[in-house]
Amino acid sequence: MSSHPRETDPAVPEHTGPGAQGAVAPSPGDAPRSDPPTGRVPVTDGHPGPGGAGGGPAPSEDEYAAELEELQDRWRRALADLDNLRKRHARELERERTAERSRTAAAFLPVLDNLELALTHAGADPGAIVEGVQAVRDQAVNVLELLGYPRHAETGTAFDPARHEVVGVVQDPDAPPGTVVDVLRPGYGDGERQLRPAAVTVAKRE
Structure with missing residues (x-):
């Protein structure tokens, strides 16, 4: 048996090791391309499909x-x-x-x-x-x-503009100033249920 050096194809690289037999190196033009994301949303016809927003077709007219x-x-x-x-x-x-x-x-x-x-x-x-x-x-x-309309005809009490209507002021040394001296017309009721205030004369203030 004569031994001659094996001629090798310079276009095909020699592979050694396991799995090298039958393996073909990919050419530079065969590399997978991965386009960069553009950020654009696919355009649809305006109606949400199954599983989309709304869960179904839009209501009809x-x-x-x-x-x-x-x-x-x-x-x-x-x-x-x-x-x-x-x-x-x-x-x-x-x-x-x-x-x-x-x-x-x-x-x-x-x-x-x-x-x-x-x-x-x-x-x-x-x-x-x-x-x-x-x-x-x-x-x-x-x-x-x-x-609900009690009568008010008390004298000697302090003048109260909510219950009394002054019709006169008198000089009375026995009455403190600002007190009711005389009731000319009784009053009836209190607060919001007042029919009318009492018409009174009041002692003059010094």
């Missing part, structure tokens, strides 16, 4: 119209309910006012009865008329107090 009609119908029903509520409240308020006027008038009927009784007996005993009128006055005052 018929669906929009049906939903709008339902909202308008609910709005009209709400307006009708509000109008019925307003009318019912007005009727109940007027009914309550009528009932309150009737209760107040009924509370004063005994006062009128006693006043007529006192006038009837005034001819037989003129002196009894004074006692009868005083009794009727006390009864009327009691009715007003039961209705």
Whole structure:
């Protein structure tokens, strides 16, 4: 056997080691290309696909119209309910006012009865008329107090602009300045339930 040096192809590199047999080196033109990311979002037709935003196709115009009609119908029903509520409240308020006027008038009927009784007996005993009128006055005052309007005719108290109306200022050495000396017209009620303030004269301030 003669030994001749093996001729090698200069275009094909010689490989040694495991797995070298049959391996072909890739050419420079065969290297995989990796384009740099451009940051652009793929353009779609404007409708989200399955799994995209919205979870499905956009509602149609018929669906929009049906939903709008339902909202308008609910709005009209709400307006009708509000109008019925307003009318019912007005009727109940007027009914309550009528009932309150009737209760107040009924509370004063005994006062009128006693006043007529006192006038009837005034001819037989003129002196009894004074006692009868005083009794009727006390009864009327009691009715007003039961209705929530107590009588105020106190003297010697400090002047209170919320309860008193000054109709005169007098010089009274026995009364401290700014106190009520005389009540010319009683007042009835307190605070927001005041029918009228008491008309008073007040001691002059030094």
